[in-house]
Amino acid sequence: MHSDAVLYQASALCLTYPDEDLVERLPLVREAAPPLRAFVDHAARTPLPDLAAHYVEVFDFKNRHSLYLSWWRDGDTRRRGMSLVRFKDLYRAYGLEFTGEELPDFLPAVLEFAARTGNTDPLTDHHDGLRQLRSRLSDAGTPYASVLDAVCATLPAVRTGVRS
Structure with missing residues (x-):
């Protein structure tokens, strides 16, 4: 852990x-x-x-x-869609399926991911x-x-x- x-x-x-x-x-x-x-x-x-x-x-x-990490880098642009896909792909790589009501870059979801997996890359990257x-x-x-x-x-x- x-x-x-x-x-x-x-x-x-x-x-x-x-x-x-x-x-x-x-x-x-x-x-x-x-x-x-x-x-x-x-x-x-x-x-x-x-x-x-x-x-x-x-x-x-x-x-x-904003509590949405991709917003800080991408704003409301098309790039943000790809950033969200990368978050979902990362969760899947750890056997997790993102099913929350929020977007996958929602800071509390990213913090829970880091707590469960030990992977702090999304936090460090943002x-x-x-x-x-x-x-x-x-x-x-x-x-x-x-x-x-x-x-x-x-x-x-x-x-x-x-x-x-």
């Missing part, structure tokens, strides 16, 4: 639409993934309807905080987009930034001058 598997799985939970399942698992996430404590503490003290409204405000109205998302979430002052901080801290540093 990859050393960051628990963090990736917990981060995936934190970055999905908040529901009762999240609320019930917060004590476990707090214990198992210490780097997520800032977010967990915020989520634990925020009423679920307010937490859900904040999630929608942050992630559902603007691509500025490190630049993750850093941009983290920066924009930080600028917006949302607690979700701390989740991206924790995820990005597990990835190798990006060398300047090299585009991923």
Whole structure:
């Protein structure tokens, strides 16, 4: 098992639409993934309807905080379709079939993939987009930034001058 598997799985939970399942698992996430404590503490003290409204405000109205990794590289272009196919092909190569309601490049799905397989290539390949998302979430002052901080801290540093 990859050393960051628990963090990736917990981060995936934190970055999905908040529901009762999240609320019930917060004590476990707090214990198992210490780097997520800032977010967990915020989520634990925020009423679920307010937490859900904040999630929608942050992630559902603007691509500025897109949780779809291919969007950061491809935008809304034809290239994005091929990127999505590559994600699905990668999942299949590990014997996994992507059946989620979201697209295969949805960050929580990619984090779950990394947690289950130990393959962090999709995260590393999209490190630049993750850093941009983290920066924009930080600028917006949302607690979700701390989740991206924790995820990005597990990835190798990006060398300047090299585009991923």
